[in-house]
Amino acid sequence: MTRVVRVAAGQGFWGDWLEAPVRQVKGGPIDYLMMDYLAEVTMSILQKQRSRDPAAGYARDFVPAMERILPDIVAKRIRVTSNAGGVNPRGCADAVLDTARRLGLGGRIRVGLVSGDDILDRLDDLLARGHELRDLDTGRPLSDIRERIRSANAYLGMAPVVEALRGGANIVITGRVTDTGLTLGPLVHELGWRPDDWDRIAAGTVAGHIIECGAQSSGGNLLKDWRRVRGLERVGFPIVEASEDGSFVVTKHPGTGGVVNLASVTEQLVYEMGDPRSYITPDGIADFTTIRLAPAGKDRVRVSGIRGAPRTGMLKVSIAYFYGYKAVGTLVYAWPDAHAKAKEADRVLRARLTDLGLEFEQILTEFVGADATHGRLAGPPDSDAPEVQLRVGVRARERAPVERFTRELAPLVLTGPPSVTGFAGGRPQVEEIVAYWPALVDRREIEPNVRVEILAA
Amino acid sequence: MSREKPSGRRAKGGSGRSADRPVPVQLRWLAHARSGDKGNTANVGLIALEPELYPLLARAVTAARVARHFRGMVSRVERFELPNLRALNFLLHDALDGGGTISLKTDAQGKVYSTALLRLEIPVPPAVARRFRPRASRR
Numbered sequence: 001m002t003r004v005v006r007v008a009a010g011q012g013f014w015g016d017w018l019e020a021p022v023r024q025v026k027g028g029p030i031d032y033l034m035m036d037y038l039a040e041v042t043m044s045i046l047q048k049q050r051s052r053d054p055a056a057g058y059a060r061d062f063v064p065a066m067e068r069i070l071p072d073i074v075a076k077r078i079r080v081t082s083n084a085g086g087v088n089p090r091g092c093a094d095a096v097l098d099t100a101r102r103l104g105l106g107g108r109i110r111v112g113l114v115s116g117d118d119i120l121d122r123l124d125d126l127l128a129r130g131h132e133l134r135d136l137d138t139g140r141p142l143s144d145i146r147e148r149i150r151s152a153n154a155y156l157g158m159a160p161v162v163e164a165l166r167g168g169a170n171i172v173i174t175g176r177v178t179d180t181g182l183t184l185g186p187l188v189h190e191l192g193w194r195p196d197d198w199d200r201i202a203a204g205t206v207a208g209h210i211i212e213c214g215a216q217s218s219g220g221n222l223l224k225d226w227r228r229v230r231g232l233e234r235v236g237f238p239i240v241e242a243s244e245d246g247s248f249v250v251t252k253h254p255g256t257g258g259v260v261n262l263a264s265v266t267e268q269l270v271y272e273m274g275d276p277r278s279y280i281t282p283d284g285i286a287d288f289t290t291i292r293l294a295p296a297g298k299d300r301v302r303v304s305g306i307r308g309a310p311r312t313g314m315l316k317v318s319i320a321y322f323y324g325y326k327a328v329g330t331l332v333y334a335w336p337d338a339h340a341k342a343k344e345a346d347r348v349l350r351a352r353l354t355d356l357g358l359e360f361e362q363i364l365t366e367f368v369g370a371d372a373t374h375g376r377l378a379g380p381p382d383s384d385a386p387e388v389q390l391r392v393g394v395r396a397r398e399r400a401p402v403e404r405f406t407r408e409l410a411p412l413v414l415t416g417p418p419s420v421t422g423f424a425g426g427r428p429q430v431e432e433i434v435a436y437w438p439a440l441v442d443r444r445e446i447e448p449n450v451r452v453e454i455l456a457a
Numbered sequence: 458m459s460r461e462k463p464s465g466r467r468a469k470g471g472s473g474r475s476a477d478r479p480v481p482v483q484l485r486w487l488a489h490a491r492s493g494d495k496g497n498t499a500n501v502g503l504i505a506l507e508p509e510l511y512p513l514l515a516r517a518v519t520a521a522r523v524a525r526h527f528r529g530m531v532s533r534v535e536r537f538e539l540p541n542l543r544a545l546n547f548l549l550h551d552a553l554d555g556g557g558t559i560s561l562k563t564d565a566q567g568k569v570y571s572t573a574l575l576r577l578e579i580p581v582p583p584a585v586a587r588r589f590r591p592r593a594s595r596r
Contacts, residue, residue: 041558137496223571224489224506263489263504266542270502272493273546276537289539323559364554364561372563374573375530393561436557438496 005190007183007207008239011035011082012214014042014059020214020237021065025072027253030239032186033073035062035082036179036212043176044320044434046086047120047151057088063095066171070100073170074108080171081161081182087151089115089175093455096171100457109457112164114174116450119317119441120152126445133317133439142439148322150434154446155316157282158204159195161185167454176318180208180281183240191244195283202286202308203246205279209286210250210268210303211238217250217268218299219258224267231257236299247304249296260299278309282316282443285309315446319437324361325402327430328393329409330368332422339370339381341417342390348416349392352408358401366391389422395433402430479580486589487581488514490571497556499531499567501574504544506589511543517579523547526577547574 008030010021014037024033037059050057062084073080085092093113100109119126123146126133133142142149153176162185164172172185184204187193193200210217218238219229236256242248252260269288273279276288285308292305333341346365353363366372368389370381381388394405406428413420484490484503487510492501503518505511520536527534532551539546553567554560564570581589 137498221491223491224504266504266544267489267491267502269542270500270504270539270544270546271491272495273500273502273537274495274548276539276546289541291541293542326559326561328561362554362561366563368563373569374576377526377530377573377576391563395559395561433558435559436496 002243003191004241004243005032005187006030006239006241007032007034007186007211009034009036009211009214009237011037011065012212012216013037013039014061016214018061018065022068023253023256024237024239025069025076025078027236027256030078031190033069033078033080034182034186034208034211035065035080035084036182037062037082037084038086038176038179040318040436041320041434043087043151043153043318046088047320048434050087055091058086058092059084062092063099066096067099067103070103070105070109074105079165079169079186081185082172083174083177083179083182085114085173085175087118087153087175089113089173093173096173097455097457106457109171110169111455111457112167112169112172113453113455114156114160114164114172114177114450116160116446117153117156117174117176119154119446120149123149123152126441131441131445133319133441136438136440142319142437145321145437149319150322151320153318154441155282155318156446156450157181158185158188159283160450160452162189163452164454165189167452169454178281179212180205181283183208183211184283187242191242196310198284198308198310199306200246200308201284203248203306204242205281205283205286205308206269206288206291206303206306207240207242207248209279210265211240213268213271214238215258216271217264218252218260219264222259222264222267224263229259233257246306247302249300249302251300260301262293262295262301265293265301265303280312282311284311313443314440315443317439317441319439320434321437323433323435324395324397325399325430326393326395326433327402327406327428328391329406329428330389330391330422331409331412331420332387332389333417334387334419334421335385337383338385338388338419339367339383341419342367342388344417345390345412345420346392349408349412353405356404358404360394360396360401362395364393399430406430476583478583480583480586481578482581482586482590483575484518484577484579485572485575486591487579488575490575492567492569492571494553494556494567497551497553499549499552499570501547501549501571502544503547503574504542508543510585510589511540513579513581513585514545515540518545518577520547522579523574523577526574527552
């Protein structure tokens with residue numbers, strides 16, 4: 001029988017279902033649990049937390065999640081890969097090791113700690129040596145925002161994950177390792193794939209892409225026949241069963257809800273897709289137009305035929321910088337003429353903001369129930385709608401105008417159009433905007449600084 | 458508002474050949490979709506509900522047609538073909554009002570641009586319309 005490695009998704013983003021990792025570990029056989037926590041702006045949030053508390057800066061949810069599953073992963077020899085380390089992978093590793101000791105699992109847990117992705121302290125050096133780190137989307141040079149940068153991390157690939165697994169880690173904790181690298185790493189380690197076997201690297205990358213958003217490939221957020229998706233209250237997160245030749249099956253544990261079928265896998269494949277011929281990662285390039293999908297039984301889809309191309313000499317860098325402030329406020333207007341009332345309230349509000357001399361970079365009005373999600377494509381507003389929510393957002397470089405805006409919404413209740421409610425939540429909150437700056441850097445600047453340490457509990 | 462109105466009934470009363478005239482059908486009856494974001498760009502993956510519908514989508518749902526559909530909402534549309542998945546991928550540039558944390562939109566991450574594309578009507582042969590469009594709905 002050919003060897004199969006089972007990698008299970010336990011978390012698709014920071015804030016995903018807390019029960020998922022527990023169900024994956026207890027619901028059937030798996031070899032690896034992959035826990036992805038990092039979205040584009042997560043690093044800057046974590047950086048902010050670390051600046052207030054040096055022990056913080058990682059996905060805190062990871063530690064209680066591990067506490068619940070540590071006995072099982074030790075007993076069943078399941079290994080965990082996670083980028084929960086954020087901007088403080090060492091702090092995260094220490095917390096997990098403390099937890100293991102407290103549970104009496106000292107000596108049974110070895111954490112592989114991956115660092116070296118954080119280049120915040122190296123930016124000036126990189127800039128001085130001619131690395132421009134221009135915004136990939138706008139082409140602007142990094143010097144435009146240098147003073148406002150909050151975090152800067154290079155995306156690492158699977159290599160340090162593989163190194164940690166080789167070193168005997170049963171839990172690998174990283175900072176900004178790509179979502180796909182957390183799945184590809186275990187496959188390369190277990191199946192002995194060469195790092196320049198570009199087709200297999202692409203296959204493992206596609207496997208990672210399919211499960212990196214958790215249940216989004218196993219029935220969650222599935223549009224096709226959504227009424228027929230059963231049991232989402234106990235949805236099974238996806239599992240990849242990979243073979244040496246690079247083909248794999250996507251499935252989920254028996255008895256769980258949701259569905260794994262051609263539609264669920266295809267919807268996830270096209271999610272956040274750019275040019276399908278070149279899905280670029282630090283490990284290689286996957287060609288999504290070569291993917292073959294075939295049904296392989298109940299809740300099983302076989303994936304094969306994937307072709308890849310060599311990796312590039314560059315790594316993507318995720319930089320977060322302070323941008324300004326924003327606030328969003330809402331009020332609800334009731335039938336009759338709900339939309340017309342909301343519209344008039346918006347006019348009054350804007351006139352007052354103008355009279356106050358407040359300057360905003362943008363004021364955006366949406367009518368929830370009429371045009372908030374589809375704009376003019378939704379057609380003319382329903383004059384008989386039972387209610388419409390007025391939703392007004394403002395953005396400015398300075399805090400003061402945004403602060404004042406938050407105090408202009410509630411007065412509309414007694415000083416604006418009638419039939420208004422839904423203000424019980426209180427004043428809108430002023431939020432600091434930390435924006436995202438994608439760039440590229442020569443991988444030779446980063447990779448020599450990547451470190452893998454094995455820490456024992 | 459959709460530019461083209463359903464005109465399936467207009468074919469009535471014409472010559473004998475009008476029975477073969479294409480009928481406009483909303484994409485929601487022909488495809489499913491998922492969308493996401495990359496910065497200020499939204500992507501929509503449009504997937505044929507049945508394999509035989511893919512050539513129809515590939516022919517009718519061009520980048521230009523999608524750009525017209527989202528006129529005023531996006532700056533530019535790119536299209537990529539994935540015949541292996543019976544899918545088309547569209548990149549809608551400048552669709553997210555700045556995107557990410559800058560955007561003030563409810564749908565700052567373009568999660569439901571997918572269904573906004575499914576509002577588009579394309580002309581399909583009457584037999585296809587009869588098969589895929591529910592009787593109760595004329596759209």
